[in-house]
Amino acid sequence: MSEAKRESMQKYSSSKENYLKAIFHLQKSDGVVTTNDVANELQTRPASVTDMLKKLKAQKLLIYERYKGFKLSQEGRKVALQIIRKHRLWEYFLVEKLQFGWDEVHEIAEELEHISSRKLIDRLDEFLDYPKTDPHGDPIPDSQGRFTLIKQVDLLHLPPNKTGEVSGIGDQSPEMLELLKHKQIGLGTRIEVKKIFAFDHSLELKVRNQSIVTVSEHVAKNVFVKYDE
Amino acid sequence: MSEAKRESMQKYSSSKENYLKAIFHLQKSDGVVTTNDVANELQTRPASVTDMLKKLKAQKLLIYERYKGFKLSQEGRKVALQIIRKHRLWEYFLVEKLQFGWDEVHEIAEELEHISSRKLIDRLDEFLDYPKTDPHGDPIPDSQGRFTLIKQVDLLHLPPNKTGEVSGIGDQSPEMLELLKHKQIGLGTRIEVKKIFAFDHSLELKVRNQSIVTVSEHVAKNVFVKYDE
DNA sequence: AATTAAATTTAGACAAATCTAAAAAATAAA
DNA sequence: TTTATTTTTTAGATTTGTCTAAATTTAATT
Missing domain, CATH: 1.10.10.10 (Winged helix-like DNA-binding domain superfamily/Winged helix DNA-binding domain)
Structure with missing residues (x-):
């Protein structure tokens, strides 16, 4: 050896x-x-x-x-x-x-x-x-x-209790980017979905393993994460 | 609870x-x-x-x-x-x-x-x-x-690498007891069979997890051990 | 640029589990 | 039953991982 x-x-x-x-x-x-x-x-x-x-x-x-x-x-x-x-x-x-x-x-x-x-x-x-x-x-x-495997999905489809790493943004309008910046979300940010409200499909996220923030379904559909490590 | x-x-x-x-x-x-x-x-x-x-x-x-x-x-x-x-x-x-x-x-x-x-x-x-x-x-x-299980056998039938606890003596003659006392074997003593010689079926025992002693087949047949803890 | 705030590191302490060397108690031997 | 030997315990250190409080460095603000 x-x-x-x-x-x-x-x-x-x-x-x-x-x-x-x-x-x-x-x-x-x-x-x-x-x-x-x-x-x-x-x-x-x-x-x-x-x-x-x-x-x-x-x-x-x-x-x-x-x-x-x-x-x-x-x-x-x-x-x-x-x-x-x-x-x-x-x-x-x-x-x-x-x-x-x-x-x-x-x-x-x-x-x-x-x-x-x-x-x-x-x-x-x-x-x-x-x-x-x-x-x-x-x-x-x-x-x-x-x-052997890397999966990429939008936030709505991130499995519960899984932490994903932001790998891409769909809608890259300044308004969207401003919102994401304010919520401290960017490429590479770790996000976990804590809850999805049935009422309006808004999501409660844990960001950077620290803060809890809420985003709309529309935002969630435009944030892609890969989960693999 | x-x-x-x-x-x-x-x-x-x-x-x-x-x-x-x-x-x-x-x-x-x-x-x-x-x-x-x-x-x-x-x-x-x-x-x-x-x-x-x-x-x-x-x-x-x-x-x-x-x-x-x-x-x-x-x-x-x-x-x-x-x-x-x-x-x-x-x-x-x-x-x-x-x-x-x-x-x-x-x-x-x-x-x-x-x-x-x-x-x-x-x-x-x-x-x-x-x-x-x-x-x-x-x-x-x-x-x-x-x-759930307690087995009692004589030393000859104690499985290898198993430690038994002496639970009874067959031949309780003074000579037998004197021999056992000398070898520091008594009720409750822990014994493991290390080797059985094909030649005369004598046994090499590990006693009290410390000393190695040898006994004859005759002695072994008259020492019963239970193995269960 | 100076000051304030935040992050990071040092200094010193502590608990757990271990050790060595020396003291105390129990056992064995003369 | 003294003395010698063995066993057990104490005293004091050491290592690992942690802590608090204070000092230092970096970053942010005014």
């Missing part, structure tokens, strides 16, 4: 893995990730994030310069993808084999994703017949960390 | 759970468990064990007085049994569903046994069709922590 291979097999603490995962997700949506974002995502304090950034840097899992921002290294991305792979495979297992509802598996998968055995997860993948997406529609990375 | 029920659902650290499990196992074999035994079992230091004993006592998981010994409380036993249940169900899953060999599942199960969801393990039990024993022949406690 090569040295690089052995490296990727190293075991990190659950806490470190959670940071890597969170940064990976935030990076995908925002491009730029901030200390506050991470603190918010992980329900922790900015000071704790700074502490951890230093540790992750020391292990070459991310690139970091104080006050200047940070991003995952090649290695950090690889580790994050393996955690995501495990999380989603376990979710699939819970729903397909143990009859759990898709809305009750996340918490359990948060624990299972930290089980370290590589062989276990590859065997599980095989047992489940190599599923491409988890029960929420999120794609499952293969054993090399690659996604 | 009753108060007592909620109590048993509480989550303990993996470390605490490991201590409870180790003490449970040692208690079953020796009756009396010592600080050194635990340190030995968990590959740790006696001082660390003492520290943990105090914490476990504070949480009413064991009865403990300094220098005077300790044993699991009712609650501690209950928690230990749930860990053992989880460990063995996961081992069964790994062998029966994921095609692992019985000799490679222990390590993985050591991690999986700390996943906390009660619902998960009960669903897994159902999925596996309520197996009675794990791949090593050890019985799996049911959701109430009860074993």
